[in-house]
Amino acid sequence: MDLTEATLAEIRDAVRAKRVKAVEVVAHFQRRIETLDNQLNSFITVNPRAMEEATQIDAILASGRDPGPLAGVPIAVKDLLCTKNLATTAASNILRGFVPPYSATVVKRLQAAGAVILGKTNLDEFGMGSSNENSAFGVCRNPWALDHVPGGSSGGTAAAVAARLAPAGIGTDTGGSIRQPASFCGLVGIKPTYGRVSRFGIVSYASSLDQAGPMARTAQDCAILLETIAGHDDWDATASMRPVPSWSTDTIPSPKGMRIGVLQEALSEKIDQDTSTVLNTAISTLRQLGAEITEVSIPKLRHAVSIYYLLATSEASSNLARYDGVRYGYRSRKQTSDLESFYAATRSEGFGTEVKRRIMMGTYALSSGYYDAFYLKASQVRRQLRDEYMAAFAQCDVILSPVTTSPAFKIGARISDPLEMYLNDIFTTSANLAGLPAIAVPGGFAESGLPIGLQFTANHFDEHNLFRVATALEQALPLVKKVPHVI
Amino acid sequence: MISQETIRHIAKLARLEVTDAEANEFAAQLSAVFDHFQEIAQLDTAGVEPMITPSEIALYLRSDQVERQETVEDLLENAPEKSGHLFKVPPVV
Incomplete structure (x- = not known):
């Protein structure tokens, strides 16, 4: 079995059928990390007990018991999620x-389902960044072009999964931190509905926006992971009581009859030529597959970056x-x-520059004399933005847009201008706000040669529509089976 | 325009120290960023209820049962300094 190119589903099936041992799977990816990660810096901590945990999975299988639906699957976890007895740094x-x-x-x-935590991945400190350049553990590199950023803030998970150092991983998304790095590294990444996944034990950045979600090479692998991690949790009052569907088995891989709204604001933004071409190819492909293509408009989208940064930094x-x-x-x-x-001494020595900048921004937005003009006003526009989405979903099932205006950029290209870096998040922040x-x-x-992603947004708790259109597109697009350069 | 003096005031509120160079840099950067954010001032939001969270606030009750999750020792394990079962801070008076 080619473990490097195997999907999460294939590895899971092989381990459960005892065609491969969990320890062999874990050893394979540990070797890959050892040989390749010096070029990427995608892991901050490798789990020293991973082999021990894999041994237990094999023992459960040998005794005839069921180790769970993710038996022996190694998972890369963003170092923003707490792991008992394993260092957690938030970079x-x-x-x-x-x-x-x-x-x-x-x-x-994940562990209860039989997965093995392979290690903790690099990120922008506390999730604050779109390039993984704001890490106390050094910049992480894009496996498609080592002088380019992998995106952020879940850059380490994206780089690790794209380079096949792990079959899949977990990221978190406050304003695009799963979707933008997934796009920059050629992966599927989903930010679930707010409340779909428990935030308990995830280092908080902006509590009304944070959500964890899967990143993988296929939509089905993301579905398998999401149905494992989603659902109500007594430890997070915002985690929804709604039942979790079986997306991985129930998804219809055809967009026939789906109403896909193309975001008009995306067409007026300055999008680079390649991104525009990719978007148009997707539109014609989906139309050929029987989807109904319409136009939708979210006029408040052009204020999303302002609202997002005011609210996210205030909460931070x-x-x-x-x-x-x-x-x-x-x-x-x-x-x-x-x-x-x-x-003040502890905090000034401990926090990095971008984190300090955002704490300063949030403190300013909340300070006496500015609260009404910034925090309160932004919270009102947030509701207007949400209402525009609700009106749009009366006309379509999903909204199609780019993820970013251009593919991955070079390391260092935008780090000196915070505003330019923030404006990059134009298409991703609104899903979190709403x-x-x-x-x-x-x-x-x-x-x-850099990958370009597309974004679909759905109504609250309509993840099934996202998996449906993603699976259909994955099967239909004539994407060359390209692999990143470091492999 | 956000002055260096305002930056020092904000830093004090946020329990951060800023050097002169940082105050200078933050003043310029925050001015540019908040100039941009100012664009929302022109929007009409009269009567709009602020949106604080996207969650469906469905409050639920759970049974009032005591469960032991972690031990005091476990929780103190990460303390930079401790004394018995207490967190220790430097003498500040």
């Missing part, structure tokens, strides 16, 4: 050495107040005369 110096006393619900569910400034050097994490050794300067599920799927390649 920040302020959490260096932190070993959580509990696991995130997502991690617990509050969430990150917990890092005080007292209960866990980094503590400054500087001599201080009072408690406030003790906190709480909608959205998926990035490979759409094609740029002239340069």
Whole structure:
């Protein structure tokens, strides 16, 4: 069996049928990490107990019991999810050495299904960034072009899965952090409906926007992972009680009769030629497959970046107040005369520049005299944006748009201009603001050889429509079986 | 335009230290960013209820049962300094 190119579903089936041992699978990907990750820097921590956990899966199988639907599948987990007894850093110096006393619900569910946590992947510190350049553990590289960013903030998971260092992985998405790196690395990545997946044990960035979700090479693998991690959780009051469908087995791989709304605002934005070509190819392919193509407009979309950064940084400034050097994490050794300067010394030494910048932005937006003009106003426009989406979904089942205006950019190209970097998130932030599920799927390649993704957005809890259109497109698009250059 | 003085005030509220160079840089960057955000000021939002969360707020009750999840020792394991079952902070008075 070619484990490198095998999908999660194939590995799972082979392990369960005892055609391959879980320990062989884990050893294979550990060897790949050892030989290839020095070029990528996609992992921050490799799980030293992975082989032990795989041995247990094999023992359960040997005894005739069922180890679960993800038996022996190695998973790369973004280092923003707590893993019991395994260091969790959020790519920040302020959490260096932190070993959580509990696991995130997502991690617990993966392990209960028989998956093996391969390691913790690189990210922009606390999820704050779109390039993985804001990491205390160094920049992560795009396996398709090593001088380019893998996207962010789930850049490590994207790079690892694209380079076949893991068959699939978990990311988190606050304003595009699953979809944009999936697009930059040629993967499928889904941000579920807000409330579909428990946030318990995930290091908080902006609590009203954060969602965890899968990243993999096929829509079906994403469906398998999402149905494993989704569902109500007593530990997160915002986790929905709705039942979780069986997307991986129930998806109809045809868009026949589906109403697909092409986002008009996407056509007026400055999109590069390659992205535009990929979008048009997808539209004609879907039309040929029997989908009904319509036009939809979300006029407030052009304000999404402003609303997003005002709200996300406001929530972040509050969430990150917990890092005080007292209960866990980094503590400054500087001599201080009072408690406030003790906190300030710890926080200034522990946080990276982008995190400080966002805490400052959020504190400013919430400060006396500015609250009404910024936080309150943005919260009102957020509702208007959501209402525009609700009106659009009366006319279509899914909305098609690009993920970004252009493919992956070079490392260093945008890091010195925060506003330019933020404006890059124009198409991804609105799904988080409105709480909608959205998926990035490979759409094609740029002239340069870099992958380009497409985004579909659906109504709340309509993930089945996303899996349907993603699966159909995956089967129909004449994508060359290209693999990244590092493989 | 956000001044360096405002940046110092905000830093104090956020419990961050900023050097002169950082105050200078943040002042320029936050000015540019908030100039852009200012675009939402012209939108008519009269009477619109602010949206605080996208979740369906369906409150539910769970049984009021005591469960032991972690031990005090486990939770203290990550403390930079501790004394018995207490977190220790440097003397500040």
